[in-house]
Amino acid sequence: MPIARKPQDDPALQGTLPEDPAFQQYLSKGGSAAKTQPEAPKDVRFTLHIPGPLCQELDRVREARPLKISRHQWVLEAILEKMQRESGQGM
């Protein structure tokens, strides 16, 4: 496939709009759209299988806390702690 040049504005289409400086001034009084920021990586979902006894133990530890947290939150904390230990970096 041959390389195509970047398309230019279609003058025929532009011509249907007022070309006078007053219209351009009217438009420019509105703010520009924000520049696109690089997208942060999206959250990843996956299914986690935990052996029953281990999950029971997890729940026991979790419920022993004065402030209850979800399994999901507990596992996230565990991941972060392990990452800190292994890489010396926290998030």
Place this chain on the structure above:
Amino acid sequence: MILVIGGTKGGSGKTLLATNLTVLRAVTGQDVLLIDADEQGSAMDFTRQRQRRMEGEAGYTAIQTREVDVAVQVRRMAPKYGDIIIDVGGRDTASQRAALAVADRLLIPFPPTSVDLWTTDTVVTLLKEAGAFNPGLRAYAMINKAFPRGADNAEAAALLQEYADSWTYVATPVGNRKAFSNAFGGGYAVTEYQPRDAKALAEIRALYQYIFDTKAV
């Protein structure tokens, strides 16, 4: 009809209204184009969610564009569609100004709070400036995200009616109902969503009836 859902304040519920009115219009058999001119792209996200759920067929066409290209696309697409509904971002942008230069109607939702109603003067200025290029533009103001009780709704309505020179006040408020946001997340109009919220249905149908001068299906 080329309808802009606009205003100069974010968080007024423009996208919820734009998507609901688009679906209500499309189910009547009208060929509807939804233009997402908001850089957040929430109306496109809604459409993608809807397409995913409906095996690719949202029931209307949606495009995303911005700034002067909004006007270019509207001029180009107007002969091909029965109606064009444009969702613009929550501030005074070149995209909104371009849309107002080519639209028939502007619907401005105002939540009944002071901080939202303080933007009335900036909207009036914007309308005056747009009117220089589009004298046929007709503006309508309404209360969106109305409170379930209290005097705020009535006070906001009274304030909006003071601007009769700038817009027509539409007495079909839409409440701040969870059904709208729940439906939106699934790519549904509130009329399609289960469990049904009878009040939300009645409100959006009344607004639709006013704007399009016909009953919602």
